[in-house]
Structures are given as C-alpha cells and as structure tokens.
Amino acid sequence: MEHPLKTLLQLQLGSDSYAVLHLPYILASLTADSLLPSPHSAKWIARINSLLHSKAADARWAGLCLAHKSSVLSKPTMIECAQSWIGIALPVLSKKEPTPILSASVRLLRVLFSAASDVPEFQRQVATPNIAKFTAALIQLAEKHIDAEFKISVFSTLALLIPLYPTLHKTSHTALAALCLGLLNGNPFKPPNTALRRAASRLYAVLHFTGGKVGAANLWRKAIDETLAFGWVSFHALRTTFPNDGRAPPPGTSSDDPLLAIPLNVDRLRCSVLVLSDLLKTTTHRPVQVPLGALTQFAVALLSSTANERVDRHIDSGVRAMEASVTPQIWKSACELITCLANCVHHHLTPSLMRVVTCITFHLEQPLTASERLPFLTTLQVVLTKCPPLHAPVVITRLGKAILPLLSIVLAKHVDTRDENDAPSRSKKSKKRTREYEGDEVFKISREVVCATVAEGDALLAALAVLRLILRNPHLTLTVHSIASRIILSILLALGQMPPASLSPDPKFHPRLVQQVQALSTELSAGSPGGMSKSLGLVLNATLGDIHSLTNEPQVYNGVEVLLHPRLPPLMRALPPVEALSLFRAEKSQEENDECRALGIVGADVDVEPDVVMAEPPPTRIEIIPDVVLAQPPPPARLQTPIPSVSPQHPLKPPQSLASRNSEAPAPIHRQPVSPIKAVHEPPIPILVEEEKNEEMPAIDLGSDSEDE
Incomplete structure (x- = not known):
C-alpha cells in the first residue's frame, strides 16, 4: 500500500489549481500517522513552501x-518549519490581501506561537523576537478591518497569546485596552454584535496579566472597580425619573436626548455586566480579594428596580415611559451578574442569598411574559444549586407558591381542550351524532397550544427544575409540599393524554417535559420505604424508558438502585409517602383548599370530575360518629372496647356473620344527629349500623322510674 503523502503529492497536489480544488479532501484525509517521519516528508514540506511562495492568491x-x-x-x-513559515505569514498581515488569506495567516501564526510553549529554546529563538510584531499587526487589523468574523478571530488570538507572553505585551497594554473599550462603550444606533462584544470582553479580562505576577492583582482589582463605577453611572442614567439611593444623578444625563441616552445607557449597562462576568471568570497568578459586597449591592440594585416607583417631583411622562420600558432589560442584566457570582463564589454568596431570592420571588409573583420570566427562573436554578439551602421558611414557601401557578397552566389548558372537544357532543340543538376520527385533531387549526413560543417552553422547563430544588428544601411547609406533589402527579397523568402538538410546536419538547416530570415524580415517591413499592410502574417507566440514552445512564442506575436497595441513608426530612397524598378534593385539608384557591389552581386536581353516586348503597359497615368539642379527652380503655348503646325495648341482637351480611341486599345508611349533651359528656362511640335498625327509635318516658316500681 502506498504512503498517503505520496498519493496526495502525485494526484491532488500535482498542480496549484488541483491543490486549491482538492483542498477539502486533502485536509480531511490528513492524519497524525501520515505525517510521521518518512521519505515523503521532505517532499511534502517542499510542496507547501512552493504553494506559500506562489503568485496566485488562491x-x-x-x-x-x-x-x-x-x-x-x-x-x-511545526518546530522544523516554524522559522520559515513565520517569515512568510507575518509580512502578509501588513499587506493588502484578501480576507481569507489574512484569516489563514492569523490561524497559522497563532498555532506556531502557542503550540510549542513548553520548548524553551523554541520560545527564545522563534517566538520572542516575533511576538511583538505579531501583536502590533493584529492591533492595526482590528482597528481598520470591517469584517466581524475576522475581528473576532483577531481578538481571540490576542486573548490566547497575552497569558502566554505577558511581559512582551506590557508595552501594548494601553493600545489593547483602548481597542477593547472602543467596542464596550455602547452603541445606541444599531444592535450589537454579541460574538464580537464577547471576544472584546474576554480580551479585556486578560489584560491584567501584563502587570506580571506582582502587579496583575492590582490591575485586576482596578478593572473591577472601573467597570463597576461605569455600570453604576449607566444604571442611574436609566433611572432619572425614579427615586435613587441617595447618590446624585450623573451630570449631563438630564439634558441629553432621551431617544439616544436611554438606548446608549442600556447598552453600556449590558457591556459592564459582561465585562464583570469575564473578569470574575478569569484566572490570576496570585490570590485576589473579590469585592463581593460592592458587586452584590450593584446586582441587588438592578434586581430591585421596578416600573411603579413614585417620585415627589415633576417628571417628564415621555421620559418616564421610555425608562420604564427598559426595566426588563435591567432585570436581565442583574440575573446574568447574579448567575456569574453564584458560579464563581459559590457559598460566599450566602449572606445576600435571602435578599436575592426575595427580589426574584417578588418579580415572579407579578404578571410577566415568558421571555421576562425566563432569566429569573434560570438564575434561581443556579443560585439554589450552587449555594446552601435557604434557611427561611417564609421565603422558600412564598417562592414555591409563585412557581406552582406557572406549572398549573398545563393542567388548565388540558381541561380547556377537553371541554372544547366535548362541547359539540353536549349541544342539545345538534340532531346528528358528532363523529370524531382518530388523528382528526391534527387538522384543527384553532387548537390552543400551551407553549406557543420557545421562550414559554424554556420557562416551563426552568420552572419545573426550580420546583425540584424547592421540594428538596427542608424548610418548605407541608401544605405547599403536598399541593406541589399533587400538581406534579396531575401533570404526569395529563401529559399521557395530551398530543405533543397541543403542548408545543417543537416535537422534542413533549419528551423533555415528560422526562423531567417522571424524574421528579420518582424522586418524590422515593422519599418513603413504601412509596417505591407502590410506584413501581412509575419508576420503571421513568428509568427503563430511556435506558438506551447514554446521557441518562446515571439517572437510570440511581433509580434502579433505590428500587432494589431501598435502605439508603435517611434524608434531611421525611417526604410524605404516596399513599398519604390526597388524590380527591374531599381528602384535602382546609388549609390546602385555601392555598389552592389563593393560587388559582383549584381546577388542577387529579379528579377533575365529581364523585360518581352509586346506584346501590354500600354494605353495612362500622361508622364512627365525628366528635365535637370535648370537655376532656376520652379514656383510652373505652376506645379500645367500644360498647354500643342498648335500648331496653330493643335488646341487642347478635351480629350477623360476614357471609350472611354479604348475601343479603344492603340497606341505606341513616346517620342520627348527635345531641350536644351527649357530645360533651360522652366520647364518640362506634355504632354498629344494621339493616334491621332502620325504624325510628321509640320515645323514652323520662317520668317513669324502674327503681320505684
């Protein structure tokens, strides 16, 4: 078998035009084994050099x-040919060449300067003399070139090389900072290029390396302080018609044109949050002190802003309306900063955790759109995962009440759809029988979709993930926990009857939602030793249903392990077992009814229809008369041996056998009212209700006395 390089040199690289034509095939067929030392390696390098010196641009x-x-x-x-290739590619950056050639030269030089950083001799002879020239050429290209993708490549190359050669870039610190801040200063006229802005922010976040091991920490802290001050100025410029926190508004903002000032400051606030996030994610040579207090104060100030605050001075209604309209964008920036803080500092955010969660809970209780609600839910998911459990029963219960109505929309839409389909059959004016064929719902264009947009679907999944974290909190009240468990069970039952098209236009959304609901239901059922045995079908459906998916292997193994070996370490709090959940409205407590009515999820129960009245009365049973307010608790001995009350005129008959009672037709049961005197002086007594005791009790003559006779 011939060597791969020999075949490529003879056929695909036979001429310059063939090399350009077959370049994708050549790049795909090259491997590390084909470039091992061989008799064809010298010819391969010579052919590349001839292409580099060609007069044709392609x-x-x-x-x-x-x-x-x-x-x-x-x-x-690379080490062998780096010197010659740098001599060819580096001058290309100073010439007027097409963008593909400039981009290919930048990618080649980036590999040559970064791949052999572990070879000191290569760094001393090849990289060090040329890295300053390369940086200067990249700065000029980034300033003059207009292609956004090429500028992103330039910024990412500089961000890669500065940590490798910090001392060589010390003289270029001012030029690099000016280059980055020119793109991070905001632009009110056109929508920003997110990828280009992120590349500039990452470059600005590594400029502190130019200070060396000693001065890098000071430069990093200086960048944090300057960016934070820049963010405060932008935030106050957006709240000129709202009450401030005692700080004077920035000079000149009131006289600027609000049509330009408001979009400019919104963009600047977005840039400041982006730079702060990148600075928190970067690394330093030595430990640094993070100004967590100032950062959390800024984040909470952004998060606490609302559009309904009043001021006691004259304000322009037009400016007030424009500033109120950008409040959701301020919330989004606050959520991004809090998410970054939670990912970077973890448990150090605990002192401000209650205030952050309280602010987010307040916003979730307001009528918001799905796109406005999604950042709050995403932030909650990160905060509740990275930080310790919140030790505040009032806050965590309030948060649970704010999340439950977001999930009950699936049940509400499910009930509405069913009622709408049943409406033609219930109509009395229609004389013909309504015929519904299988799959006929596909052609109904007036069907209401639960999650009509992508944002609504993402918000529903995020709310379900947040509820899963809330249910793990030991300080959640039992009432909210019971309501949430029944809602999850109702959603699990309703999703099996809902077609995927009625849930979301995205066909992948239905299985994702079902998978999360099944996982949460399995976690709830695993809280008690008897719950897993009663929910065997649910566990097997949730675990073995996705056993072929490699991404769900840990969840599959954990579910099967809990099912087979239920003797696990005790949880922080005993979850209510499945048999304790009230699946009917009559079984719910008054507190749960009040909470459901307050949250607007009364119709989200499992049994949405009233109980069916049986045609035949139930068989004879032991009925316990409900007790009233007792003066003292009943003695336990009397409860263990119940004594039925006997009338002298009607002696007590021996109880019938079970077979004889089952053979006879059951009679209706009549409950006698309890007199207040008997309820006060006597405890509740189980009374045997028999079929023969249906007649009225005879009146008792209180004047007669058997002892006098």
Missing part, C-alpha cells in the same frame, strides 16, 4: 491552510 491560501493543518497534527514538523 494557491497561497491553500499553502497556508496546509501549513496550519500540518502544524496541528505534527509538532516536529
């Missing part, structure tokens, strides 16, 4: 691409 581009691929796959080849 041939030079093909040579740069082949040199980059060879450098990535073979480090010895």
Whole structure:
C-alpha cells in the first residue's frame, strides 16, 4: 500500500489549481500517522513552501491552510518549519490581501506561537523576537478591518497569546485596552454584535496579566472597580425619573436626548455586566480579594428596580415611559451578574442569598411574559444549586407558591381542550351524532397550544427544575409540599393524554417535559420505604424508558438502585409517602383548599370530575360518629372496647356473620344527629349500623322510674 503523502503529492497536489480544488479532501484525509517521519516528508514540506511562495492568491491560501493543518497534527514538523513559515505569514498581515488569506495567516501564526510553549529554546529563538510584531499587526487589523468574523478571530488570538507572553505585551497594554473599550462603550444606533462584544470582553479580562505576577492583582482589582463605577453611572442614567439611593444623578444625563441616552445607557449597562462576568471568570497568578459586597449591592440594585416607583417631583411622562420600558432589560442584566457570582463564589454568596431570592420571588409573583420570566427562573436554578439551602421558611414557601401557578397552566389548558372537544357532543340543538376520527385533531387549526413560543417552553422547563430544588428544601411547609406533589402527579397523568402538538410546536419538547416530570415524580415517591413499592410502574417507566440514552445512564442506575436497595441513608426530612397524598378534593385539608384557591389552581386536581353516586348503597359497615368539642379527652380503655348503646325495648341482637351480611341486599345508611349533651359528656362511640335498625327509635318516658316500681 502506498504512503498517503505520496498519493496526495502525485494526484491532488500535482498542480496549484488541483491543490486549491482538492483542498477539502486533502485536509480531511490528513492524519497524525501520515505525517510521521518518512521519505515523503521532505517532499511534502517542499510542496507547501512552493504553494506559500506562489503568485496566485488562491494557491497561497491553500499553502497556508496546509501549513496550519500540518502544524496541528505534527509538532516536529511545526518546530522544523516554524522559522520559515513565520517569515512568510507575518509580512502578509501588513499587506493588502484578501480576507481569507489574512484569516489563514492569523490561524497559522497563532498555532506556531502557542503550540510549542513548553520548548524553551523554541520560545527564545522563534517566538520572542516575533511576538511583538505579531501583536502590533493584529492591533492595526482590528482597528481598520470591517469584517466581524475576522475581528473576532483577531481578538481571540490576542486573548490566547497575552497569558502566554505577558511581559512582551506590557508595552501594548494601553493600545489593547483602548481597542477593547472602543467596542464596550455602547452603541445606541444599531444592535450589537454579541460574538464580537464577547471576544472584546474576554480580551479585556486578560489584560491584567501584563502587570506580571506582582502587579496583575492590582490591575485586576482596578478593572473591577472601573467597570463597576461605569455600570453604576449607566444604571442611574436609566433611572432619572425614579427615586435613587441617595447618590446624585450623573451630570449631563438630564439634558441629553432621551431617544439616544436611554438606548446608549442600556447598552453600556449590558457591556459592564459582561465585562464583570469575564473578569470574575478569569484566572490570576496570585490570590485576589473579590469585592463581593460592592458587586452584590450593584446586582441587588438592578434586581430591585421596578416600573411603579413614585417620585415627589415633576417628571417628564415621555421620559418616564421610555425608562420604564427598559426595566426588563435591567432585570436581565442583574440575573446574568447574579448567575456569574453564584458560579464563581459559590457559598460566599450566602449572606445576600435571602435578599436575592426575595427580589426574584417578588418579580415572579407579578404578571410577566415568558421571555421576562425566563432569566429569573434560570438564575434561581443556579443560585439554589450552587449555594446552601435557604434557611427561611417564609421565603422558600412564598417562592414555591409563585412557581406552582406557572406549572398549573398545563393542567388548565388540558381541561380547556377537553371541554372544547366535548362541547359539540353536549349541544342539545345538534340532531346528528358528532363523529370524531382518530388523528382528526391534527387538522384543527384553532387548537390552543400551551407553549406557543420557545421562550414559554424554556420557562416551563426552568420552572419545573426550580420546583425540584424547592421540594428538596427542608424548610418548605407541608401544605405547599403536598399541593406541589399533587400538581406534579396531575401533570404526569395529563401529559399521557395530551398530543405533543397541543403542548408545543417543537416535537422534542413533549419528551423533555415528560422526562423531567417522571424524574421528579420518582424522586418524590422515593422519599418513603413504601412509596417505591407502590410506584413501581412509575419508576420503571421513568428509568427503563430511556435506558438506551447514554446521557441518562446515571439517572437510570440511581433509580434502579433505590428500587432494589431501598435502605439508603435517611434524608434531611421525611417526604410524605404516596399513599398519604390526597388524590380527591374531599381528602384535602382546609388549609390546602385555601392555598389552592389563593393560587388559582383549584381546577388542577387529579379528579377533575365529581364523585360518581352509586346506584346501590354500600354494605353495612362500622361508622364512627365525628366528635365535637370535648370537655376532656376520652379514656383510652373505652376506645379500645367500644360498647354500643342498648335500648331496653330493643335488646341487642347478635351480629350477623360476614357471609350472611354479604348475601343479603344492603340497606341505606341513616346517620342520627348527635345531641350536644351527649357530645360533651360522652366520647364518640362506634355504632354498629344494621339493616334491621332502620325504624325510628321509640320515645323514652323520662317520668317513669324502674327503681320505684
């Protein structure tokens, strides 16, 4: 078998035009084994050099691409040819070349300067003399070039090289900072390029490395303070018609045109939060002190802003309306900053956790759109995962009450859809029988969809994930926990009857929602030793249903392990077993009824229809008369041996056998009213209700006395 390089040199690289034409095939067929030392390696390098020196632009581009691929796959080849390839690619950046050639040159030089950083001699002879020239050329390209993708490549290359060569970039710190801040200063005229802005922010976040091991910490803290002050100025410029926290509004903001000032400051606030997030994610040579108090104060100030605050001075109604309209964007920036803080500092955010969760809970209780609600739910999911459990029963219960109505929309839409389908059959004017065929709902264009947009679907999944974290909190009240468990069970039963098209236009949303609901139901049923045995079908459906999915293997194994070996360490709080959940409205407590009525989820129970009245009365049973307010608790001995009350005129008959009672037709049961005197002086007594005791009790003559006779 011939060597791969020999075949490529003879056929695909036979001429410059062939090299350009077959370049995708050549790059796909190259491997690390084909570039091992062989008799064809010298010919391969010579062919690449000939393409690099070609007069045709397309041939030079093909040579740069082949040199980059060879450098990535073979480090010895790169070290051998780095000096000559740098001498060809570096001058290209100073010439007026097409964008593909410039981009290929930048990618090749980035690999040559970064892949061999562990070879000191290569760094001393090759990288150090050329890295300053490369940085200066990249700065000029980033300032003059207009192509956004090429500028993103330039910024990412600089962000990669500065931590590797911090001392060599010390003289370029001012130029690099000005280059980054020019893109992070906001733009009110056109929508920002998110990818370009993120690349500039990442470059600005690594500029502190130019200060060395000693000065890097000071430069990082200075960047944090300057960015935080920039964010405060932008925030106060957006709240000129709202009460401030005692700080004077920035000078000049009141006289600026609000049509330009408000979009500009919104963009600047977004940029400041982005830079703060990247600065918190970067690394430093030595430990630094994070100004967590100032950062959390800024984040809570953004999060606490509302559109209904009043001021006692004259304000322009037009400016007030424009500033109120950008309040959701301020909330989104606050959520991004809090999410970054939770991911970076973890449990150090605990002192401010209650205030953050309280603010988010307040916003979730307001009527918001799905796109406005989604950042709050995403932030809650990160905060409740990264931080310790919240030790505040009032706050966590209030949060649970705010999340439950977001999930009950699935049940409400499910009931509405069913009632709408049943309406034609209930109509008395229609004389013909309504015929519904299987799959006929596909052609109904007036059907209401639960999650009509992507944001609504993401918000529903995020709310379900947040509820799962809330149910793990030991300080959640039992009433909210019971209501949430019944809602989850109702959703699980309703999803099996809902077609995926009525849930969301995305066909992948229905299985994702079912998977999360099944996982949460399994977790709830695993809280008691008897719950797993009673929910065997649910566990098997939730675990074995996705056993072929590699991403769900841990969940599958955990569910099966809990099912087979239920003797696990005790949980922080005993969850209510499945048999304790009230599945009917009559079994709910008054407190749960009040909570459901207050949350607007009265119709979200499992049995949405009233109980069926049986045609035949139930068989004879032991009935316990409900007790009233007792003066003292009844003695336990009397409860253990119940004594039926006997009338002298009607002696007590021996109880019938079970077979004789079952053979006879059951008679209706009549409950006698309890007199107040008997309820006060006597405890409740189980009374045997028999079929023969249906007649009225005879009146008792109180004047007669058997002892006098």
